[in-house]
Amino acid sequence: MxxxxxxxxxxxxxxxxxxxxxxxxxxxxxxxxxxxxxxxxxxxxxxxxxxxxxxxxxxxxxxxxxxxxxxxxxxxxxxxxxxxxxxxxxxxxxxxxxxxxxxxxxxxxxxxxxxxxxxxxxxxxxxxxxxxxxxxxxxxxxxxxxxxxxxxxxxxxxxxxxxxxxxxxxxxxxxxxxxxxxxxxxxxxxxxxxxxxxxxxxxxxxxxxxxxxxxxxxxxxxxxxxxxxxxxxxxxxxxxxxxxxxxxIDTQVYDPMSDPHLFLNYRNSLDKKRQNKLALQRELGLPEDGAVPMIGIVSRLTAQKGFDLIAEALPELMKERIQLVILGSGEPAIEAMLRDALHAHRDKIALWFGFNEGLARRVYAASDLYLMPSRFEPCGLSQLIALRYRTVPIVRETGGLKDTVEPYNEYNGTGTGFTFGPPSAHDLLFTVRRALAYYREEEHWARIVANGAKKDYGWxxxxxxxxxxxxxxxx
The missing domain is CATH 3.40.50.2000 (Glycogen Phosphorylase B;)
Known part of the structure; x- marks a missing residue:
């Protein structure tokens, strides 16, 4: 044929x-x-x-x-x-x-x-x-x-x-x-x-x-x-x-075991993944701390991607012990909002406007959590890449995000990430805080990462x- x-x-x-x-x-x-x-x-x-x-x-x-x-x-x-x-x-x-x-x-x-x-x-x-x-x-x-x-x-x-x-x-x-x-x-x-x-x-x-x-x-x-x-x-x-x-996704291209852009290649080792976080913190000028949860975003900076929700939730998010790393470009108003947030929280936020393939891979590898609060998302590839790099997605239940990220169930131990339904800053904030709570519980966190590692999102x-x-x- x-x-x-x-x-x-x-x-x-x-x-x-x-x-x-x-x-x-x-x-x-x-x-x-x-x-x-x-x-x-x-x-x-x-x-x-x-x-x-x-x-x-x-x-x-x-x-x-x-x-x-x-x-x-x-x-x-x-x-x-x-x-x-x-x-x-x-x-x-x-x-x-x-x-x-x-x-x-x-x-x-x-x-x-x-x-x-x-x-x-x-x-x-x-x-x-x-x-x-x-x-x-x-x-x-x-x-x-x-x-x-x-x-x-x-x-x-x-x-x-x-x-x-x-x-x-x-x-x-x-x-x-x-x-x-x-x-x-x-x-x-x-x-x-x-x-x-x-x-x-x-x-x-x-x-x-x-x-x-x-x-x-x-x-x-x-x-x-x-x-x-x-x-x-x-x-x-x-x-x-x-x-x-x-x-x-092309699992040969997106493979943390062989990706040439990473500080340290790994497969399922959370310790080696943490070394990548420390290296990215050095690269971007963030405080070096392997224990602080890093939330990554690689995205077009548009309302479709839920940045209006992020903007509304950001003041409360910045009260949490987190680091937020964002790579992308898009609507001037969103870029301006992020610059203002960076100015107020240089110890918690790192920005890169534009696109850099190598840096994007390092963000996937270094992040503990990956945020996609899209208002709509036909499929989404970023959450699949995140799972491939043993990074836990936080997504809104729409389109391909709903089809690919299974919400974590603490009672039976199933699930690969965290999800929310209504497109609201309140629900986004609640879900991020829930994910952070489980990040602090090593047994739960290791199980969530292991669940994601079992999924095959190749072609x-x-x-x-x-x-x-x-x-x-x-x-």
């Missing part, structure tokens, strides 16, 4: 978030299940030179985009055993950042057309086109409405995966109509129309053969008005074709479910 992933980012080529981790790791797990996977990406200027210099051009085509006829190079490179095809057009993709430009609609409409124009230049057509998030949402629409008469194209099946429904690729109807060179019949409520505008996410939801999202609970949540981002009605209509498949189980989905489609 041949599967082609179409996505806007993938590790180890380019990354802004969890999408890149998934698109980078899942193909390797699928290959171990006997699936032949190719990943197609834009050729961004941010791709590391060692990879960009190794590419081979296999075809040069032109892509019609509205009135424009644009150059498109098709380039190939193999990284970590995965075949990548890169869509080359420097005007659209050789820029300083992956996203955030005024012509996003044009850039990713070009990408979607280029993927489909490219297919019949390859040796074999894919059986499945697996599209990820709004940047590729137009592919199922175009395949169904524009490319079905090309030889072999009618047999291609499509899967569209929702990684985060909040980001939808909504543009004016007039702009997309011009870019797609399509008539009014494509902009009805049963097609691309979205409250007077047009939605690339809705195109994927309407026209893909199957839908998937990244956890079972999120698949249920997005069918409700609270989490459905005004698309819950469309998703409910397609609920029989919607699969909730939990993300995993194998999820890859088998994707294979089942693919087989159902092909048959």
């Amino acid at each position: 041949r599967v082609m992933f179409a996505a806007s980012e993938a590790m180890p080529l380019v990354k802004t978030g969890g999408l890149a981790d998934v698109v980078g790791a899942l193909p390797k797990a699928l290959a171990r299940q006997g699936v032949e996977v190719t990943v197609v990406l834009p050729k961004y200027g941010e791709i590391p030179p060692a990879i960009a210099d190794a590419v081979t051009t296999i075809s040069i085509i032109e892509v019609q985009l509205g009135w424009r006829r644009q150059y498109c190079g098709i380039q190939e490179v193999c990284v970590d055993g995965v075949r990548f095809l890169l869509i080359d057009n420097e005007f659209y993709f050789k820029r300083g950042y992956l996203y955030g430009y005024g012509d996003e609609a044009e850039r990713f409409a070009f990408f979607c057309f280029a993927v489909l124009e490219m297919l019949d230049k390859l040796e074999h057509l894919p059986d499945i086109l697996h599209c990820h998030d709004w940047q590729t949402g137009l592919i199922p629409f175009l395949l169904r409405t524009r490319y079905g008469n090309r030889p072999g194209y009618r047999d291609i099946r499509t899967v569209f995966t929702i990684h985060n429904l909040q980001y939808q690729g909504v543009f004016s109807r007039e702009l997309l109509q011009e870019l797609l060179a399509t008539g009014d019949d494509s902009f009805t409520k049963d097609s691309l129309e979205f409250y007077g505008a047009a939605s690339c996410m809705k195109a994927g939801l309407r026209f893909a053969d199957r839908l998937s999202t990244v956890s079972y609970t999120y698949a249920q949540e997005i069918q409700t008005e609270q989490y459905g981002e005004k698309l819950d009605g469309v998703i409910r209509e397609r609920s029989q074709q919607l699969w909730g498949i939990l993300n995993g 194998e189980t999820s890859a088998r479910l994707y294979c089942k989905l693919y087989r159902e489609l092909v048959s």
